[in-house]
Amino acid sequence: MFNSKTPIQRARRISMAVAAGALLSTTALAGCSVANSEDAAGGSAAPGATASDTLRVVLQQEPPTLEACESNLTSTGVVVRSTITEPLIERNPTTGELEPKLATEWSSEDDTTWTLKLREGVKFHDGSDFTAEDAAATIERAVNSDLGCNVEGYVFGDDDLEVKAVDDTTLEVTAAKADPILPLRLSFLEVVPAETSTTEKVREPIGTGPYQLDDWQAGQSINASAFADYWGEAPAFAKANYQWRSEGSVRAAMITSGEADIATGLSPEDNIGDLGVAYPNNETVALRMHNDKAPFTDIKIRQAVNYAIDKEAIVASLYGGRDKVASQLVPEGVVGHSDSLEAWPYDPEKAKSLVEEAKAAGVDTSAPISLIVRTAQFPKIEELGQVIQEQLSQAGLNVKLKMLETSQHLTYQVRPFPTEDEGAISLMIQHGNQAGDAAFTVDQYMTTKGAQSAFGTPELDKLIEEADASSEADRQAAFEKVFQYQNDNVVQFAHISHQTGMLGIAGTVSYEPNSSSGDELRLAEVTAAE
Structure with a gap:
């Protein structure tokens, strides 16, 4: 647990807007946001x-x-990571170092046990100094508390970390067992002041990043x-303004009309022309099936779903052949990708046959399945959901x-997960x-x-535990x-x-996207075009 040899008494103004209440009001207002680019340009830039x-x-x-x-959630991290807040260690998305x-x-x-030497002369946005106490408290809050941070499950799992502020600039972190990639795990933690609440999530953080948060007009900017x-x-720009529009064509029009400098989540079909810059992504799209209710309790049905989806046609027709059909949750370039x-072949007759076999064995194949899809998560996601619904229905x-x-x-x-849903759950996920390293996927x-x-097996748990503990030379095969x-x-x-x-990307700015740009758009890397 946290142990500071030299506790520091400081008073800070910490924004305690709690996500539990503010989140509901934010998302409710989001539906009232301006829906076209012409209105979006008027009056929403920073004062x-x-x-x-x-x-x-x-x-x-x-x-x-x-x-x-x-901040490991894409919709949060794209604003927060390495812009408003910063980690102790940062992974270079191009080299992987x-x-x-x-x-x-x-x-x-x-x-x-890992020893970290911390940077001196760093200040938080409220003017207070960053010390090892803040780094230790950040780990305690995100990993060891009952706050339920997404990064805990995503990166650290069930194991807590022992942290100790040796002095103002020295931090010791001890894992429950040997962890050769602990520094990589720590790169997912965005540092906040030690006084930040450990019982409530904070909607608007105080960080050490190149930009500080001025205001959040819910539903607008x-x-x-x-x-x-x-x-x-x-950074090159004195101010930054974020807006959001669910339609890709609207976001593209804001670039071509000069109303925005950078737009995320576009495709060539949005009429972005030469201002559209493609980049290698780390995202994989898949359906996650929950096996707690019929018909997903039977592996034959889950196999049938794989056979029923025409992935080649989806990639060709919806995404212009730019994406690649997937056989696993990590793309090429990630340690562990095989x-x-x-990939499962498209075989609609095999899918129908497996459904019939399950039905003959007593499985209620008519039981309802909820295909849960998130609006505006990535281009053409609604069309993708409709295609998959039709193909599974045909099976x-x-x-x-x-x-x-x-x-x-x-x-x-x-x-x-919710349990009151009618029928089994199939969730469309976009995992980056x-x-x-595959540990951050499989764990x-x-x-x-x-x-x-949604489920697993003891045998798979054992394989994952062995792979997590593997040395660099053995991780790929494991x-x-x-x-x-x-x-x-x-x-x-x-x-x-x-x-x-x-x-x-508008012609007025210069930015070279990388594999992490969809998850963390580092505004300090954007400059004015020469």
């Missing part, structure tokens, strides 16, 4: 700003919260400004498509492995207690076994595609 000193970003959706410990951020160096003699006392290089693992399954807003969808995404999505796992076992013996997922991303 006192001009087009030349304000970086204008248009997102697919309003963030459900800016809580730092929820770990780089110093609030920690300047780290080391371990046994892969269990988020405004930020460059932090004058930032420890690093000052080149030899083949003989009773599928109802439910399109939900972000906050509603999140209740299905993370344990505890930002870390480059949360495939173990029996994983935060985003995780390949995990993905193979999932496809052969568990079939919790129907994998659809590995995505490619596209940003709209």
Whole structure:
């Protein structure tokens, strides 16, 4: 547990807007936001700003919260990570190497206890100094508390960490067992002040990043400004303004008309033209099937779902052949991705046959299935949901498509899952492995207690435990076994595609997107075009 040898008494103004109440009002107001780009341009930029000193970003959706410990959620992290808040260690999305951020160096003699030296001269946005006490408290809050942070299940699982502030600039972190990738795990934690509530989630965080949050007009915009006392290089733009529009064509039009500088989640079909910049993505789309209710209690039905989906046609018709058909939850380039693992073939007759076999064995194949899909999560997601619903219906399954807003969808995404739903649940997920190691996928999505796992088996748990503890030389083969076992013996997922991303980037700014741009759009890396 947290132990500081030199406790520091400080008074801070901590924003305590709690997500539980504010989240509901935010999402309710989100439906009232301006729906076209012409209106969007009027009066929503940060007060006192001009087009030349304000970086204008248009997102697919309003963030459900800016809580730092929820920043691994794409809709939150795209605003928060390395812009408003910062981690101790940062992963370079291009090289995969770990780089110093609030920690300047780290080391371990046994892969269990790690010592981190922290950067001096760093201030939080409220003017107070960053010390090891804040780093330790951040870990306690996000990993060891009962706050229920998404990053806990996503990155750290059930194990707590022992943390100790040795002095103001030295932090010791001890894992429950040897963990050779603990520094990589720590890169997912965005640091907040020690005084931040450990019993309530904070909607608007105080961080150390290059931009500080100015105001969040629920349903309309988020405004930020460059932090004058930032420890690093000052960003190119004095102010930043985030808006959100669910229609890709509207976001594209805001770029081409000069009303926005960067637009996320676009495709060429949005008429973005030469201002659309494609980039390698780390996102994988799949269906996660819950086996607590019929008909998903039978593996034959879960296999039938895989055979029923025409992934090649989906990639070709909806995404112009840019995406790749998926056979596993991680794309090429992530440690553990198996080149030899083949995708399920499209075989509608086989799907029908498996449904009939299950029916003959007593499975209620007419039981309702809720296909849960999140609106505006990525381009053409509604069309994708409709296609899958039709293909599963043709296989003989009773599928109802439910399109939900972000906050509603999140209740299905993370344990505890809703139990009052009519029928079995099939959730469309978009999983991005930002870390480059399959541990960050399988620990949360495939173990029996994983935060985003609908079920699992003791055998699969054992394979995952062995892979997690493997050395760098053995990790690839160990995780390949995990993905193979999932496809052969568990079939919790129907994998659809590995995505490619596209940003709209106006000619007035310069930014080179990378594999993490969809999850963390680092505004400090955007400059004015020369």
